[in-house]
Amino acid sequence: MAEAGDAQTDAAVDRLIGLMARLPGLGPRSARRAVLTLIRRREALLDPLSQALADVAATVRECDRCGNIATGELCAICANPARATGEICVVETVADLWAMERAGAFSGRYHVLGGVLSALDGVTPASLRIPELVARVADEATREVILALNATVDGQTTAHYISGELSPLGVRLTSLAKGVPIGGELDYLDDGTIGAALLARRAL
Numbered sequence: 001m002a003e004a005g006d007a008q009t010d011a012a013v014d015r016l017i018g019l020m021a022r023l024p025g026l027g028p029r030s031a032r033r034a035v036l037t038l039i040r041r042r043e044a045l046l047d048p049l050s051q052a053l054a055d056v057a058a059t060v061r062e063c064d065r066c067g068n069i070a071t072g073e074l075c076a077i078c079a080n081p082a083r084a085t086g087e088i089c090v091v092e093t094v095a096d097l098w099a100m101e102r103a104g105a106f107s108g109r110y111h112v113l114g115g116v117l118s119a120l121d122g123v124t125p126a127s128l129r130i131p132e133l134v135a136r137v138a139d140e141a142t143r144e145v146i147l148a149l150n151a152t153v154d155g156q157t158t159a160h161y162i163s164g165e166l167s168p169l170g171v172r173l174t175s176l177a178k179g180v181p182i183g184g185e186l187d188y189l190d191d192g193t194i195g196a197a198l199l200a201r202r203a204l
């Protein structure tokens with residue numbers, strides 16, 4: 001663990017720094033500063049963080065219905081009856097779902113694919129929860145499916161495949177339009193851009 005700490009650091013602290021350094025956006029230097037802050041602010045940060053990590057580790061799972069992060073069978077969105085609007089928004093990842101929620105422009109439910117089709121990486125429709133999406137569209141009296149996929153080649157290939165699967169069901173198919181840059185990823189867009197793109201969605 002030489003990369004994480006100094007010679008003065010205890011093994012347990014070193015181990016924490018090494019784990020923190022593997023988080024996105026943190027390197028060894030930021031991890032050392034974060035761990036020092038945690039130790040200095042034990043009551044305000046270290047103890048609550050430790051408890052929060054244990055709570056999430058004990059309960060976190062995939063929502064049975066949409067693939068979002070959940071702590072029970074259903075996620076907070078699927079469990080909310082006010083979100084049953086007959087609209088399903090299809091996203092690639094949970095990060096994209098959170099980005100859509102931050103925009104605050106969508107009141108229906110989601111379906112998280114868990115990725116996009118990729119012949120190169122061997123990603124097939126079955127590994128993307130697409131059969132589950134087709135089943136949901138029939139089961140949930142869905143009027144509209146919004147394909148909020150990234151404007152990448154694989155994202156658009158996936159949108160094309162899903163529209164082929166859903167077309168026979170007679171559901172309205174739309175996709176995000178203006179606002180999403182070519183090659184762009186939802187998680188990096190500002191909230192206003194995502195909201196505008198959702199409002200300007202078009203039929204496929």
Ligand code: ZN
Nearest residue numbers: 063066075078
């Ligand atoms: Zn859910």
